[in-house]
Amino acid sequence: MFGVKLQFSSLCLCLVLSGITLGLGQGVISVTEDSDVVLPCSLSTKENIEFKLFDWKKPAQKDQPRKEVFFYDAGVHYNNGHPGQSEEFKGRVFFSQKELKQGNASITIRNTTVTDRGIYTCVFPRLQPPQRFQIKLIVALILKVREIAGASPKPSVTILDHPEGGALLLQCFVQGAYPKPELQWKDNAGKNLTAAEPQVTERKEKDATRYDVTLQITVTKTDYYSCVATQHEIYHQITSDKIYASPKEKLIWLIGGLFLGSVLSALVVVVWFKRHQIMRTCREKVKLVRAEEGKTVVLPCSVKENIESNHFRWTKDAQENELPKEVFLYYKGNHYNNSSGGQSEEFKERVKHIQTELKDGNASIIITNIKRADTGIYTCEFPLLEPPQRFLIGLIVDGQGEDEDDDGATELSPLSV
Template sequence: MELLSLVCLFVLAWSARTLGDETGPAVIKVTVEEGSDVVLPCVLSSKENLELNLFDWKKDPQKQVFMYDAGCHYNNGRSGQDEQFKGRVSHFPEELRNGNASIMIRNTKVADSGNYTCEFPHLQPERIFHIQLVVGPAVIKVTVEEGSNVVLPCVLSSKENLELKLFDWKKDPRKEVFMYDAGLHYNDGRSGQDEQFEGRVSHFQEELRNGNASIMIRNTKVADSGNYTCDFPHLQPKRIFHIQLVVGACPEPVVTTSKESNAVRLHCEARGASPKPEVQLQDSAGNPVPAENVTVTEKKGYYDTILFGYVTKEDHYRCVVQQKEICHQINSKDIWINPGAASEPSITTLDQTKDWALLQCAVRGASPKPKVFWQDSAGNVLPAKEPEITERGDSYDIILQITVTKTDKYRCVATQEEINHQIHGEDYVHLSEFHSGPTVAAVIFGLLFVGGVILLVLVSKGVINLNCNKDQQGPTSFSSNSMQPSDQDPRQPLND
């Protein structure tokens, strides 16, 4: 890893080397975290052998950092090195023959920040490199999933008892997260805590005696992400810890499919992710599927990503969501896709009477060429018309019609033996509900019904009276209003 870092910095040195005073000295900027080791680059483009030459490293600009003179240097007896760098600086002896005068500073401190020079006073022309070193405070990175509890660490290496001390937690950097002062803190009446953290932050009371000022944040939210500090303002020397919290959210993505010609369209949706993810479709080998129409929308720190792609070969496919910032990855469930597999046949009733129905089955975009046939509910294969077959490239459209003469459930089956695939569609045909005209019985019933209705209307209006003489033997007599009952012989004239 050190060699890799060294090579990278050599490239920086090469690109930023001083070429003269016309444009001013080129400055290479190197940034590291406190406590890490760092290489300050200094490489001659001429690759001149330096084993018998002199180069001198200084800081700001009087402090002697490292001097090498024909094999004699500060680590093998030479005097004059500044106390700040004693025992912490080394060079690369095997690289001297390649013009490499770079040095490594181990266990960097914030005080090491500053401007360094690497000078070759005996070269003609004289050469000098300028490097700016920035040593930042060590940052502890903590990542969690949204909704979980998280501990932000802050422990003194001295394990000094903190029960009567002060420590203060802040975020970004003004929000008050948690303050403890000799037993008084935000959870027992102290005011000033930011409302974002009210009721959600606690410390570890029993651990204070061991120098542990860590806190726990419960039910984390994406909004809790940020830079935190744990400060001991009254300690000597003053101590401050830096913690970066990243709260991530990423539900499992969802993939849907649709058949289009001889390809399958994969549609991936990854919603509610934070931080912003990278989303891609992949095959079983992890190769990306080219994506189209990628849309990303953001709302309150959450990202929705939607994309789709087309696949034309048989394989398992998935949608992969990566959040490199929090080293998180989540995949959708694998979907087995065979673009050539026939989709469910479409069944249509083209015509129907009381005695028969004409059905049509359509299978489109299938590859290899399928066999299509009709079955009844008992699984019997039914005779059908000759299929209509259309070939488009490597895929086939097949239309098969059949005339059925009885009520039943009918099935259209598509079989592709080469890929061991079979699929079917079903439709129920009910013929008894269809009639060409009224039957004789229906006509007689209709006439009787109409006659009955007319009779009831005439009776209700008094046009016809129905009299029933209980004392008379024989059939009941009917009369109209114009004909009254009489004992007179109808053949005799009426009396005046």
């Protein structure tokens, strides 16, 4: 909860006017948006008001009518059935029953909004003489996601190629926002990263000048990255999904001719052009899984330790000069099905893991509605283990009704990376 500042502009002086006691000093409270605030109202005599009446109102402002904030009369109030409370205050205003014995009629307004700012009055009309207290509430705006005209949508983040083998180029893009948003790349720890100058395109339309902004950054560290769009003029800030970037893996992939690269390149050719020979050619190198088109398949992968707080990643073989396709990624509870961005389009909403099996080291994934295009070599890797481990799974998808030989399968031992 944010801090609340209460100040009074003068000492409490009283004047009896028309039978009502008025405080000349006005209480002023400052609070930040979305926090809770207490508006004080208490009798100096501290007499019990459990069976009294007190009424909180917000006087009319400009073209708006008076607002009914909170009403209490001998135990009957807005929160237990009494009608008449203004709609915007329903379910948001509360008082302390036990404090009534000490003459305390203060109220708490939860989740304050900008529209809550203004003058509030607390009145005891049946006291002799009647008493009135006045509070001015100031609500300061904060940066947050706002659904208003011109607010930037969630930034789109993508991984682009980079001429340097040990680096990746990340791109953040926002379209149609106004006023012009500021874009900022951050790493997984929330640290601001230095990027190139943004590319800005202006489009003048009837309602406003809209802005398309692109911000690119070169990264050499394997991490999760996100992009933040901020529009200070309207107090709007929104963050992209996190994207996983691993320049080290790209460099390993581009080397290609060494060890695993040569094996994968050969297997890709086998899968796409001689898929029936994959079981014979690679019998001693991969674990082979066969499935029928349109069905569901489990790709197995496991280690001998709890991986609930660890990291594993599934990718699929790629064509020449391409990066592997992102099938599934899990990182300490975050994954493609709840918050992480970057999954290849053809695998979205088709891949899931088995959460209850993670404690037993099982990182297997389930792919639904299998297609012929899913045929290929899949890599399951654990980059944070010591040593890191990698497994290869060969998937063959048969057409419905086909009758083909099944030469069996053998399992590859984990490879140290």
